Amino acid sequence: xxxxxxxxxxxxxxxxxxxxxxxxxxxxxxxxxxxxxxxxxxxxxxxxxxxxxxxxxxxxxxxxxxxxxxxxxxxxxxxxxxxxxxxxxxxxxxxxxxxxxxxxxxxxxxxxxxxxxxxxxxxxxxxxxxxxxxxxxxxxxxxxxxxxxxxxxxxxxxxxxxxxxxxxxxxxxxxxxxx
Numbered sequence: 001x002x003x004x005x006x007x008x009x010x011x012x013x014x015x016x017x018x019x020x021x022x023x024x025x026x027x028x029x030x031x032x033x034x035x036x037x038x039x040x041x042x043x044x045x046x047x048x049x050x051x052x053x054x055x056x057x058x059x060x061x062x063x064x065x066x067x068x069x070x071x072x073x074x075x076x077x078x079x080x081x082x083x084x085x086x087x088x089x090x091x092x093x094x095x096x097x098x099x100x101x102x103x104x105x106x107x108x109x110x111x112x113x114x115x116x117x118x119x120x121x122x123x124x125x126x127x128x129x130x131x132x133x134x135x136x137x138x139x140x141x142x143x144x145x146x147x148x149x150x151x152x153x154x155x156x157x158x159x160x161x162x163x164x165x166x167x168x169x170x171x172x173x174x175x176x177x178x179x
Contacts, residue, residue: 003035003036003038003039003042004039005035005036005039006018006021006022006032009021063081066081066082072091072097073091073103073106074091074092074097074099074100074103074106074107074110074143075091075097075098075099075100075103075143076097076098076100077091077094077096077097077098078096078097078098079096092107092110092136092139092140092143093135093136093138093139094139097143099143099144099146099147101147101150101151104144104147104148107140107143107144107147108144110140111137111140111141111144114133114136114137114140115137117129117133118130118133118134118137121133
């Protein structure tokens with residue numbers, strides 16, 4: 001009743017389904033909309049007005065370009081606008097990397113290369129390198145598993161067969177009724 005959005009009340013109450021939260025009070029669409037608009041008005045009144053201005057053409061182009069820059073060789077980066085990459089482009093390690101199913105073979109190739117590099121690092125005694133490569137290997141395996149979980153599964157159906165016809169020298173057995 002004081003303008004708290006229902007989805008926030010849902011989280012506070014620990015409900016998994018918003019309909020449970022709304023069930024505690026009959027919330028009608030008009031009341032919900034008015035309450036949410038009042039909440040937005042109060043929030044905007046507390047924030048600097050320059051945050052609500054129309055962006056310049058340069059700012060808008062930068063925002064649109066953000067999505068192009070988020071494309072990486074093996075998928076998309078889900079980082080928020082204007083955030084920097086803390087992984088320095090080791091995308092397979094990053095939980096924000098959304099692998100492209102079309103790049104599965106490439107990720108498998110990267111994984112296989114990492115396995116070979118781990119063997120070399122172990123042979124040479126580069127223990128710090130081994131640890132970092134194992135992290136990358138785990139990430140590559142995770143991305144392959146993500147792709148495999150979302151890939152459509154093929155269903156192998158057997159070829160239908162037609163029963164052979166009765167040989168001409170042996171007529172079909174008559175059906176005998178037991179009545």
